[in-house]
Amino acid sequence: MRLPSTLTRPGKFFLNLFLIDRKQPPKPRLNFNPSDSYLDWNVLWRAPRSSPCRIARSNVTLSSMNTEELLTRLARIEPTHLADANKQLRIMDPGIRPVRLGIKLLGRAYTVRALDDFMTIIVALAEAQAGEVLVVDTGNSQRAVVGELFSYEAQRRGLAGIVVDGPIRDTVTLRKLDLPVYARSSTPVAGTTLKLFERQQPILCGGVMVHPGDILFGDDDGIVVASEAEIAAILPAAEQIDQRERIAIARMQAGDSLHSMLNYAEHRAALEGGRDSALRFLI
Numbered sequence: 001m002r003l004p005s006t007l008t009r010p011g012k013f014f015l016n017l018f019l020i021d022r023k024q025p026p027k028p029r030l031n032f033n034p035s036d037s038y039l040d041w042n043v044l045w046r047a048p049r050s051s052p053c054r055i056a057r058s059n060v061t062l063s064s065m066n067t068e069e070l071l072t073r074l075a076r077i078e079p080t081h082l083a084d085a086n087k088q089l090r091i092m093d094p095g096i097r098p099v100r101l102g103i104k105l106l107g108r109a110y111t112v113r114a115l116d117d118f119m120t121i122i123v124a125l126a127e128a129q130a131g132e133v134l135v136v137d138t139g140n141s142q143r144a145v146v147g148e149l150f151s152y153e154a155q156r157r158g159l160a161g162i163v164v165d166g167p168i169r170d171t172v173t174l175r176k177l178d179l180p181v182y183a184r185s186s187t188p189v190a191g192t193t194l195k196l197f198e199r200q201q202p203i204l205c206g207g208v209m210v211h212p213g214d215i216l217f218g219d220d221d222g223i224v225v226a227s228e229a230e231i232a233a234i235l236p237a238a239e240q241i242d243q244r245e246r247i248a249i250a251r252m253q254a255g256d257s258l259h260s261m262l263n264y265a266e267h268r269a270a271l272e273g274g275r276d277s278a279l280r281f282l283i
Contacts, residue, residue, distance in 0.1 A: 067108075067228060071131075071215070073235060075106055079217045079224045081238040081245075082231065090225040092206025095184050096163065098220060099171055105180035105218035107133040107160025109210050109225075113197035114138055114166075118145040118190070120197045125150060127199070130158030133216045137203035138166025143191040146181070148173040155179040163216065163223065165205040182223065244283050 074082075083089060098105075110128040114120045114136055124134055134154065138145055146162055148170035154162055161180035168174070168183040169190065200212040208225055210216075215231055217224045248261055263280050270277030 070228060070232060070235065071106060073239070074215070074217055074231065075104065077238055077242045079219055080221060081241045082217060082224050082226070082234065084241050085234040085237040086230070089230065090208035090210075092163075092208055092218075092223040092225065094222060096165060096182050096206040096223060097184075098218070099168070099181045099183065100175040100177070101220050103178065103180050103219075105133065105161040105163070105182065105216055105223065107131050107216060109133055109135045109212055109214045109216055110199075111201060111203045111205075111210055111212050112136045112199055113201070113203055114141070114145045114191070115195070115197060116141040116143045116145075117192045117195040117197070118150070119193040119195060120199060121145055121150060122193070123196065124199055125153050125157065128154075128157070128159055131160050133160045134162045135203065135205050135210050135216065136162070136164040136166065137205050138164060141166045141191065142187070143167060143189050144169035144187050145191050146183070147190065151177055151179055151181055161216070161218075163205060163218075180218065182218065244281070247283055248281065 083091060108131065110124060110132040112120055112124045112134060115138060121134065121136065128134060134146075136145060144167045146164050146168045151162060151170075151174050155177055159179070162182070164181075164183040166183070167185045167187040168181065169186055169188055171186050174181050202209055202211045204210075206223065206225075210225055211227070214225050214227055217226075217231075251261065252258060261281050261283055263282055267277045267279045
């Protein structure tokens with residue numbers, strides 16, 4: 001599935017070749033209730049957007065939601081909203097970075113292993129369906145397994161993107177494409193075409209397990225990985241977070257202070273008094 005152009009934003013290329021791989025620290029679960037009138041502090045900051053006049057409830061039940069509708073609704077929000085709705089979702093580590101900033105990644109995983117050899121990726125390009133994302137485990141390879149030719153072919157076939165836990169190359173060309181490509185590093189040295197590895201099997205990519213058919217949702221901040229069932233269960237809450245953020249930002253743009261929308265005084269007093277408390281929005 002290719003995202004509409006209205007979802008893309010111009011951006012500058014950034015790929016840190018020397019970013020040290022690191023595991024994410026454990027994250028606490030966010031106890032978010034979509035019907036609650038409060039919003040946890042962790043879900044505020046995004047770029048300003050237009051604000052709706054009220055928070056609308058979805059009339060679509062989870063059981064009636066098909067994959068196409070799920071992806072369409074996901075495309076209207078941001079990966080951060082999913083992460084805020086469920087802190088336990090799989091998040092690829094920060095070493096996996098987009099080649100081009102300002103475009104979203106959204107599609108179902110087609111998984112590949114390719115260890116210093118890209119023959120399996122050639123096979124995957126012939127088999128993957130439009131709307132799928134090639135997700136590649138290179139096993140700490142030192143040679144590039146994806147470059148401009150594979151990326152152009154993926155774009156021609158309508159794939160939703162490529163994610164490589166390892167090196168790629170031809171980044172000057174890749175950052176001009178509308179195809180989202182993520183990688184851990186880059187190198188001019190290409191792999192071989194002498195071996196065939198597994199396809200459509202669970203793999204480790206970006207420090208998390210990715211299963212065939214999992215949904216990948218990413219932007220400049222990183223990539224969320226979840227099953228369709230996991231996303232369907234939290235999508236209404238994520239949409240509520242998005243809409244409440246829009247209201248908060250619109251109020252600040254109109255002159256309201258951030259502190260006026262928080263239980264700031266109460267929370268600070270509790271902390272100073274040694275009592276348990278939580279910072280919340282009063283929206």
